[in-house]
Amino acid sequence: MTHTQLHPVWDSFIRGYHWLQAVTIGGLWYTGTEGLMDWHFSLAYFLLALISTRLIWGVFGSETAQFSRFVRSPVTVINYLTASLRGEKPSYSPGHNPAGAYMVVAFMLLLITQLTTGLFANDDIISEGPFAYLVSGETSSLLTEIHAINFDIILGAIGLHLTAIAVYSLRKENLITPMLTGRKRFNDEALPKVVNGIWGWVIFFAIGIIVYFTLAKDVVAYLF
Ligand code: HEM
Numbered sequence: 001m002t003h004t005q006l007h008p009v010w011d012s013f014i015r016g017y018h019w020l021q022a023v024t025i026g027g028l029w030y031t032g033t034e035g036l037m038d039w040h041f042s043l044a045y046f047l048l049a050l051i052s053t054r055l056i057w058g059v060f061g062s063e064t065a066q067f068s069r070f071v072r073s074p075v076t077v078i079n080y081l082t083a084s085l086r087g088e089k090p091s092y093s094p095g096h097n098p099a100g101a102y103m104v105v106a107f108m109l110l111l112i113t114q115l116t117t118g119l120f121a122n123d124d125i126i127s128e129g130p131f132a133y134l135v136s137g138e139t140s141s142l143l144t145e146i147h148a149i150n151f152d153i154i155l156g157a158i159g160l161h162l163t164a165i166a167v168y169s170l171r172k173e174n175l176i177t178p179m180l181t182g183r184k185r186f187n188d189e190a191l192p193k194v195v196n197g198i199w200g201w202v203i204f205f206a207i208g209i210i211v212y213f214t215l216a217k218d219v220v221a222y223l224f
């Protein structure tokens with residue numbers, strides 16, 4: 001006999017990463033469009049450390065965080081989506097559903113592109129990314145343009161993400177509470193291995209120190 005009970009699904013690092021990322025991107029949007037470059041760079045370095053840790057956590061972290069476990073074949077995704085469109089509630093192992101997994105990968109690629117182009121960008125005034133001096137002025141301007149266009153794509157992806165989550169709630173599947181509490185109700189035969197998120201925070205702290213001393217120190221000193 002199986003029971004449906006609350007079980008751990010998202011460790012504390014995944015949850016903290018998710019909400020810190022959402023707030024930081026809001027801040028990057030505001031500071032980028034307002035030209036508040038010292039804050040923009042500082043927030044970007046914070047996000048750089050956060051996302052780097054998420055990528056490492058995607059290999060060594062909880063099973064629900066591991067890319068190799070949650071990214072399924074496109075066929076699985078199509079079957080999942082067609083069943084959903086028929087109004088069924090296809091079951092999937094605890095963690096990201098097959099379609100959501102591709103959204104995670106898309107977010108990662110978009111954010112890595114955003115961070116990389118930012119490092120080579122310039123604002124035509126006095127601020128330039130720390131690696132802009134390595135490329136010609138033309139290349140830096142081109143990467144700055146990509147930085148602006150890619151952000152619009154990110155906004156589109158966020159819109160899609162929020163729409164998908166709203167559709168799930170209309171269909172009585174609450175995804176938000178588990179992303180806050182870490183726990184979700186599912187069959188106790190399918191328990192994923194959720195490790196202590198503290199290790200994720202330790203990695204984040206170590207990467208944060210490296211990013212601070214190699215890239216962020218000078219610009220953070222200007223903030224206050
Ligand atoms: C800047 C805005 C946001 C970005 C870039 C973003 C990105 C992401 C990413 C990358 C994941 C995968 C988490 C992982 O495996 O590490 C995720 C999951 C999730 N996000 Fe967001 N998110 C944003 C805002 C929000 C907001 C405002 C909400 C709530 C209304 C939300 C609700 C969720 C939920 C519920 C999941 C888990 C989905 C599942 O069960 O598979 N997100 N998000």
Ligand code: HEM
Nearest residue numbers: 028029032033041044114115118119121122123129148151
């Ligand atoms: C995921 C992280 C990032 C996000 C979401 C982001 C977002 C933005 C946005 C929305 C703008 C305004 C674009 C416009 O003018 O329409 C901008 C501009 C800019 N960003 Fe970022 N950015 C990120 C990372 C970085 C990084 C890592 C750097 C450099 C260290 C950087 C440097 C710049 C510069 C120099 C500009 C000014 C460009 C201009 O004046 O046209 N950004 N960013």
